[in-house]
Amino acid sequence: MQTSRKAALVQDWGFTRHKDGTYYRDIYADQGYCELWTEEQPDIIQFFKDGVRSEDYGIDWSLFN
Numbered sequence: 001m002q003t004s005r006k007a008a009l010v011q012d013w014g015f016t017r018h019k020d021g022t023y024y025r026d027i028y029a030d031q032g033y034c035e036l037w038t039e040e041q042p043d044i045i046q047f048f049k050d051g052v053r054s055e056d057y058g059i060d061w062s063l064f065n
Contacts, residue, residue, distance in 0.1 A: 001061045006042045009064055 007023070015023035021039030028034075033054075036046040044056045 001065065003039050003042050006059075006061065007039060010037045 007017070007021075010023050010025075011017065013025070014027060015025040015035070015037055017023050023037045025035040025037075026033070032050040034048045034051075036048065037044075043059050043061070045059065046053060047055050047057065
């Protein structure tokens with residue numbers, strides 16, 4: 001799957017594009033969480049808790065073909 005298609009999907013999931021191919025989602029901001037997805041590492045979503053990277057989640061893109 002092309003990165004442009006992946007970027008379109010993460011935007012559908014509520015991520016907002018920022019600079020340099022970086023996308024953020026902060027729907028859990030009230031709990032201190034922010035999620036980050038980048039075009040450079042398109043197969044993971046990075047989670048941050050209170051500004052500190054806490055964990056990563058892999059994306060199985062085959063589910064979206």
